[in-house]
Amino acid sequence: MRVRPILILGIDVISENPKKFAVVSWFNGRLERKGEFTLYRLIRFIQSKRPDIIALDSVTELGDDLRKFLRALPSGTKLVQVTGRPGEQRSLQSLAKEHGIRTFDRFDPYEEAKLSALLASKGVGYEVLAFEDEVIIKVTRGRSHGKGGWSQDRYRKRVHNLVRDKVREIEEGLRRADIPFDLETEERDYGLARGEFRVYAAREELAGLIRPMRGGDVEVRIQPVERAELGFAPLRGEEAIRERRSIIVGIDPGITVGIAVIDLSGNIVALHSERNMPVGEVFRFISEIGHPLVVATDVSPAPGFVEKIARSFKANLFVPRESLRVQDKNELLRDLGVSVDDDHQRDALAAAYKAYLRLKPKLEHVDARLREAGLSKKADEVKALVIQGYNLGEAMQRVALRERSRAEEKPEEARRQGPDVEQYLRRIHELERRIGFLERENAELREIIKEQRKTIGRLERRIADYDEEVRRKVLRERELEAKVKRIEALEKQLHEAKAVIERLSRDLVQVKRMNVVEIRGSAVPLKVMNVLSWRELERLEREIGVKRGDVLFVVNPAGAGRAIAEELVEKGIRALITEKPLPESVRVVLREAHVPFFTGDELDVKRVDEFAVVERETLEKAIDELLARWEEEDKEEEAERLLRLVEEYRIERMKELRRRAEGESKHR
Template sequence: MKVFGIDVIKGSVRSRTRRPVYALARVEDGEILDVEEVTGFRLQRLLAAEKPDILAVDSIQEIAADRNELYAFLQALPPATKLVQVTGGERTESLGKVAARYNISFNKFDPYAEARTTARVAALGAGVEVIAFENTTDIVVSRHRSPGRGGWSQNRYIRKIHGGVMQKAREIEGQLRSAGLDYEKKETKAFGGYSRVAFRVKAPREMVPVHSSRGADVQVRVTGKELDRIRFEPLSSRPRYLIVGLDPGTTTGIAAVDLDGNLVLLTSSRQMTMSDIIEELYHAGKPLIIASDVHEMPYSVEKIRRAFNAIPYTPKQSLSVEAKYDLTASFTYMNDHERDALSAALDAYRSLQNKFRNIVKRVQPGVDLDEVRARVLRGQPLDAVLADLQGAPARPKEEEPAAPIPERPIEDERVMALDGMVKRLRSYVQELEEEIRERDREIDRLRQDLRRARSATERKIRRDAELATKDATIESLREQLRGERRRSRQLKKRLERMRKVEKIEISEGYTPLKVLDSLTRDGVRSLQEGVGISSGDILYVPRTHGWGRGVVKDLAETGVRALVINGEGPDPHLVRVAREVNLPLLPAETVRPNIQGRTGAAKTDAIEEAIREWEEEQKEFRREEEAKRVEYLFKEYRSEREKEVRRGG
């Protein structure tokens, strides 16, 4: 397995001027090959050329400033290369803690050492894989050049490009069928072939036998479908070993620490059953030791220990309250039950610290310390465990030689050694003080630069704000000016129409007509805005479809003298409504109007004659209506008399 480990030497992905420079360490089959300094661009070239199994980082923020950059970086990785964050996923820890689990030490201030360590722990299975894409891959085949405006051979040129897209799409479709992958295809037809073909393959990117490419006429882009949220999956499926402390009772307290003494879980509840406790511990890790704070382990704690086949631990005598406070002084807990559970776990860890230190001294770097300690605690010899994990035969046990009794040191030599130590410490203190003074001077200089930069930035912000306000005011005034210009043009047109009507009124023997497009409220509103409607006007209505009773009444109330109706004959209902509101309807064939645009004219004699005929008919209509009303009243009276006669009989 080939692993790349990187760490930032200088620069940052968030800087526009100082791009990051990385220390790159290559590890293959557990051996460090080399370490070199590379830029971000060269790192991408090396990843594409060598295609390592893992690219390991201690933080994804070193390669991407935000979510979009991270998606772009993962998209550019070779399909078979995993991006691994060795310090964890949602909950991270320091690289030093991760390396300590494998008995690896390094210089934290050396980027090359950090790159080597990152690669080594990733090769050993530490960290989580960063997953940003679903198990779906999109393949888009499209034109690599635009056809443009063209010349004499434009059609042949376009056929060549679209034919190339179609040919490439068929090749890719054949590869997908040969690989046995399910896919969906969407084609965009064009002159001579296709301008774009999109495949959605139901497989992860590393299983798709197609790669992004660019040709003279055709380009292929292979991308994974992005997840809504970045997901982290551990490289190793083995859970971490835990030392668990339990405090049973009405309220159950649960505490768990790892084999380095770090708190992993601390909770309590009044409603937890035994299955709930087991599930909680199962999600936290693999309990190696189940501990109690009393000398006799309670039966409920023993049942949970048997469920995990864990090692029991009880103190020689039950822990006192003072001892519990001492053990848990550096931790925060919510109640006494959590305190008791945590003190039991920490007491078990404290009893094993010396054994763990001896194990660390005898284990070589690069071995999983947790696995070694767990096997030793379960009774396996250390040599056999190391031989099993490192793949070497176990050494036969030899009698350890008796440790020589050291001679008592001479007092003078001890004094001389202490004097030398004091001198070295004083020299070191002077160096530190000088470094502190240099740092203070640097801080003062940076503060001055910061104040100058802030004042310049504030001035620029105020100037930009003023300019933005003035620009907004100018734009608002321009919009008002455009509106006023539009209104002026409309008023000019309306004035011209009114002058035209006025000229017709002045001419002898003719009466002006105003054209009402339709007998609807929209038509009335349009005429009112265009020419205007006033009392005594005669309106010409070319069509009466969609007329409304309210419109007719509104025109009568406005004082319109008459309506000239075009057509073979108006709607009888319209005629009735007009007679009810006393609004004359004049037939166009009688008046014979001359219409030009929104205005027209008709002979005054013809209009007066038509109005006289309407009024004669109107008198007849009113007589009929009066007769109907009298007849109705008579019928009502006779009906009431018949009812009285019946009641009297």
């Protein structure tokens, strides 16, 4: 089988400000120095070459740019910290010595980059995990529908149908690939306005299955979910074995996830179950306990969720030949003599213990050989290597060599009085170079300051020469500003005066029209009021005047009362004409005062803007007829009143005569 060529880039920081990196490439055993790169050029270089691994001694060297750097990495490129997990790191030199790599100048960034690349090529280090094994897929419409019209409505419905079809296509693809997911949709026009998938798989697993789409009627966006905190997974199981407890993990996937952890001696370490537990939380829960060598399930074939966890830890996957029956699971728990909180913990524990039973004969053989060789203290580490695929002799040899290497490092580390002095020495070397650069820069800046001081002195003398001229200029500008403000105030007064003149001119024209009509005598001018109110009456008196014998025309008399009607009677108007009917209270006052009132339709009033007239003959005739009718009505009312008085007198007289007659009859 032909092995695919692997490209590894080793990087190390040369300087902080500006930040520059030394880059060395490793390609199938061949090392090549690539040169010095800024962060931007390094990202562009990585995106063009698409290496398998970017190796460095510590991710802290990327500082605040770490997240940006991780987002920019191409799919399939891993960022590896070769010195180990945070808090468990070792120096590059000690790792190189352990793996038989010669070292030279520890302060040369290119030498550090080369060591990182070589160690990564041997599977040393931890991959930096910035993203969960979850992906958000959003399906939405691609462009705006526009506004209005039947065509836009048809287009909108068509796009919503296309979104629905794309959501169904993705859903079917995920189900066929047996990839777990959740789906939220927003219905619109018997279709879908949007669909959002939360897929529990890494971005690489969706390659070739779902493709992003941009620019058309439908858009598909694929976004990996970032971890709140960075994770670290070993490049090879061997690297985690010597640092962390080796464990066997059983997992029961579903809405409620069950997790069981046992050690290599068959002891139960942890039991846990949780509803809606995401993949990232499962990974973190297990990582806090130890490094899983085996991830087990109780069903066959293995669920995709369990396979994903096993791949994440580079662990062996245990699948029973056939799914375990409930009876078998309960029997295993009785043998262990433990109780569980729910069925999910039971299933997970049964899977883990079944995997342990499968490995137990091999592990017991390892224990026996280690007791003979006097290496019982390193039993778990040797067992872990055997489970990883090493034969027993190789595993024992590796553990022995590692112990010898650590024993040689301890005196040196004691002399350093710290876990890793080399990084501080490298930092001192870098700071010394930085100090030299700053001293040169400081000397240059001092020369610049001298020149600037000379320039400032020359400019101060010129300012003194021009000071008087500037003062005079400022006084002129202030005087000009005062005059401009005065002109603005006068222009405002002029504008207001013009407005008053224009209004008075309109009033004068109206008065002249009314005088002309009066002089001609063929028509009677009407003084117009928009509403029958005190404010409108004051306006009419102010602009035209109201005198005895005037005829008023009111557009809308609604809301008027007795007081305003009595005021009109007192002013002695001859008649009141309205466009709409008068309120009853006003009608009563005018009727009692014998002031005629009509509607405009009754007299055929001619009105243009604020000017109204009525034919004199029509008005006089209407007034005479109304007054005559009122006089006749008054006479009839007076006659009725007299008849009522006579009738009341007659009735009272009869009552009086009856009382007298009754009194005389009693005396008799």
